Amino acid sequence: MASENAYSPQDPTLKKRDDFEDVLEERRNSSDVKYAFRCYTPVLYNGIPPCKASLLKHTVLKSDHVLFVIQQLSKESGESPEIIHEEAVEILDEMAQNLKLSVVRFFAFMLSKAFKTLFQRVRVNEEGIQRLQQAIQQYPVVLLPSHRSYIDFLMLSYVLYTYDLSLPVIAAGMDFLGMKIVGEMLRMSGAFFIRRSFGGDKLYWALFSEYVKTMLRKGYAPIEFFLEGTRSRTCKSLVPKLGLLNIVMEPFFKGEVFDVSLVPISISYERILEESLYAYELLGVPKPKESTSGLLKARKILSDDFGSIHVYFGHPVSLRSLAQGKISRSYCNLVPRHIPVKPPKDIFTFVNDIGYKMVRLQQENMVISPWVLVASILIQSLPQIDINHLTEQTVWLRNLAQSFGAFVDWPDHISVSKVVASSISLHHSIVKNTGGRVTLIEEKQDSSNLEHQLFKYAATVLMCASYRNQILHIFVRPALVAISVHSVGSSRKEEIFSYFSFLRDIFSHEFIFAPGHTVQDFEEGCYLLMKADAIQILKTDILLSERGHKIVSFFLAMFQPFLEGYQVICRYLSEEALEGVTENQYVSAVRKFAVKLLLSGAVKSCEVLSSDLQKNALAALLKLNICRKTKEMEQVVVKVNRTAVNSVEDTLGRKLTPLKTALARL
């Protein structure tokens, strides 16, 4: 429970946020060709113009670090250094970006056309742009955008080009290279490509890390990568991946740069291009390989309306200030800096903390559209809800969310019912309003296969859920407190806290909780509930107030799919996976188990079918040592501690499942 910083309550509604400007507005009123060929003179780090991309590669290949690793590998394998060097040249050719202004201009033209048809508005906080412009001149900059669509990095480069800022180099997955011409064009607009997994490949790691570090040290261009590692299919933030974050911090740890500015960027979509793709992917329909023809097919998307996009550039965070007093950099002093050393534990913890901090900062400036509120109400009221009731509830939720500090983009001067109606019509792929009853879209069922029907329905539910998910980070702390108050059945603060920290541990991969901040999270949750008059906090007790009941039951319903889903997974593990289950089979086995329960009516929420939820649950159980991984015959097998899993299931099910089920098992 010990934590470094005590939570000091701050009214979240006082948070100051910048205003937005629509960058498409000018595009609609002036020539795109002129725009693409306009004079582009971004400000530069230290005023030094960046070197050629080829020189950059040369520097990397000749760097002490790479030469050292090549020598070492040569000694280990007996291969001649020249051959390994050639291998290195190939890897680097495959990896490196090759920024060409002509291609950027081409993209600027094409994207202008595309964005204008796809989106109503692309709104950017210009003050953030100004802060970024200053940061770029002072120190190397790392851009950390949220990742919910392929559009993210195109959009970001587009915005930076529009505002005459240096274009970033972007860490992209190798799968893009599969798209023949487009892959090469992305390369020429600043993308560099990383293999998805290269765990043991020392040469690859050396080249990759040196490549990124060289660009950073030289201030070649802002470096952009996605902390979450991949697009979030659920539109919840993912727990940060630390590989690249470690790499961009190392030059600071080693004193090679004075400071590094980390810039969290929040990109919020009113409607996500890939919404249905994601839903099917989560349900186990394999992800279509990125291909140029696939992209062309996506052209039919172009006739649809995807609402507005908000791009919010957060305050640049100085890595140096973050590190001040937290870590000692002297661990780098005893070994020449080009020789890789394993950093001590406090460095690892520090990087991990920063990863979480940055994701939290992204969340903070995510813009919440009215539709997110509508979807949150709707998904609790399936199969249908009266439009007036929906509107009323949406307003209630808006006020609650705003008082909890949510950044809601609610249009002024338009009646509430119009706002809700236009949200519904924008999301015609998910929801429809027939005669005042709002329901999910149901396609005509051509087969009588129940399982098939279930999956169709579940896909729509997951699409709807992906919008509700966008507001969960606002509510998760107070909600877990509220659920604890409700479930513990006692008003004792300690008991409530211990249930809260149990939930927090179990959901550690589902939601973003900064490691080691259990107490702060609890206090923040309590503070917000108290502010909403839902609870009263006494010295040793927490009491639910009259007004609190509505909030608590709302939160219970909101998080029910997760509570229920995790119970199903525990049941699966204790009933069907006692002998262990291989990691590869886990998802499909859980899915099968869940389908059975859903069809029988024992489980209500389709969200348990989401592979994301299933994987998050397993990751948390592994972290809590309730499951563990072993290697058997070349396969990774998950072993289960049955008693522990049962106890998790029971604890999760307090009050939620009828008491007799628990008794029956005894």
Place this chain on the structure above:
Amino acid sequence: VCSGHCWSVCLSVAGCYINKMYYLMPDDSTNCFVYIFTFLNRQDLLKWNGWGYSDSKFIFNKKGQAEFTGKRYRLSGMVLPALREWFEKTFGASLEHKTPPRSALNTSDIPAPILNEDFLDDLKATKIPFSHEIEDRIFRAHGHCLHEIFALREGKFERVPDMVVWPSKYPNNKSILSFGVKYFIFTLTGGTSVSSALECPPDEKRSIVSLDTSQMNRILWIDEKNLTAHVEAGIIGQDLERLLNVSGYCTGHEPDSMEFSTLGGWVATRASGMKKNIYGNIEDLVVHIRMVTPRGVIEKSCQGPRMSTGPDVHHFIMGSEGTLGVVTEVTIKIRPVPEYQKYGSVEVAKQRCAPASIRLMDNAQFQFGHALKPQVASIFTSFLDGLKKFYITKFKGFDPNQLCVATLLFEGDREKVLQHEKQVYDIAAKFGGLAAGEDNGQRGYMLTFVIAYLRDLGMDFYVIGESFETSVPWDRVLDLCRNVKERIVRECKERGVQFPPLSTCRVTQTYDAGACVYFYFAFNYRGIADPIHVYEQIESAAREEILANGGSLSHHHGVGKLRKRWLQEAISDVGIGMLKSVKQYVDPNNIFGNRNLL
């Protein structure tokens, strides 16, 4: 500032007798301290509240031009027309905003001496001169850290030595020995320290005796067969050099503070001289040391040039900063005076060939050096200067705001010097460097002697500053320099310093495995309530930055009390334990109680 080398010499006590000192030590409060100093009436010649000789200082004359007074230096009596503009531009200072020092010490500010009557009686019997005059005591109460000079100018001392003694030149230092036999004495050390090594611990209840070694200043013998000299440790650097020169020799040890620092002080702080590339640092120069400690005398039994007799006991002595005893005699290597000396300089160079001395200055310091150009007498010279400037900036395309300069000193026989010089210039040319002449070279070295005088000038106009140093492996030099300078600038901003600071550095010593880097840091403190506190916070942040970038705690200034808190991290727990047990054995009663290092 400047200085380079605190000298910390210590008086000693024959320790075997200490146990018998029952009659003097009913409790701790009767003890005393000893400081050491170099000449009897030092303060007659030197400033009491600033650096160096009383007759030498920078002033702004009636025309508002900078001038250096006195006759001692090449620069003395000259007008420096560029200095004022540089000063005003660099610091945002103005001649209108003055902060003059007080003209004399307020004697009531000085704490009354704690004297021990028994001790005084015995001292009188030995006929060793002593004093408890305020001027003598205050003069030995400080080194040349910024806060110490500031305290002299307008502040207060919490604790100063209670008396000063001048043990004189008896053969084998019998006087000191016998002195120590009867009494125990605490030493702090004196002179040019920039590590707070001379600061008296404010909570010290015992009598503090400052032991001034200035009377132990003879060369006892010169051995021309082995090229060594045996010298009493109180001798001042410039006297040692002058006396040896008479016989045609030199030590070649030239720390920046050599006008004022002593041989014993060099030993006690592990000093380094600018020509160490040819002659070596103090640890390379010393053949034999005699130190008197509370346990007795420590010395080696022969003058062998090197020995394998376990850990070298000299290394307990060198760098002990007056915590173990008093260095009384040293045998030091000597060399014939070089036949030929030549200064040189290279602009924009990167090299790895070592002349006698090389210093690589950054651009800020290059400009600083130019601000010290004296007024030229003839139109012809000024025309030539203009031509040179034109050649470098316009023809060669060097940007005066990016230029940096390496100053060089070659020494040896003529042929070798010329050969060496050519070698260095060839390397310089390879990296786009340009020989910039002897004049630039000499001016570079001049800066090191006058910088401390300049600080006094700055302090008259709201500008305070200091220098500090470190040593660092080659591959980290550039990163360390940039990060430390930038850290200083950032810390100044964060702490409300209104004007951008001067934050500059130079490489002053080169080694095979790394270099010594010297930083100058100064700022205009108008508008700041407690400038010394702000200064200390920034210096301490800069030191942290140095350590984080792989630099050492100190190259030659020593630890003193200023850098004590980092010593554990610097030498590990076991290292501290080793030093503690040596101290515990050698000086169990903490007679040399200056509290440096540990």
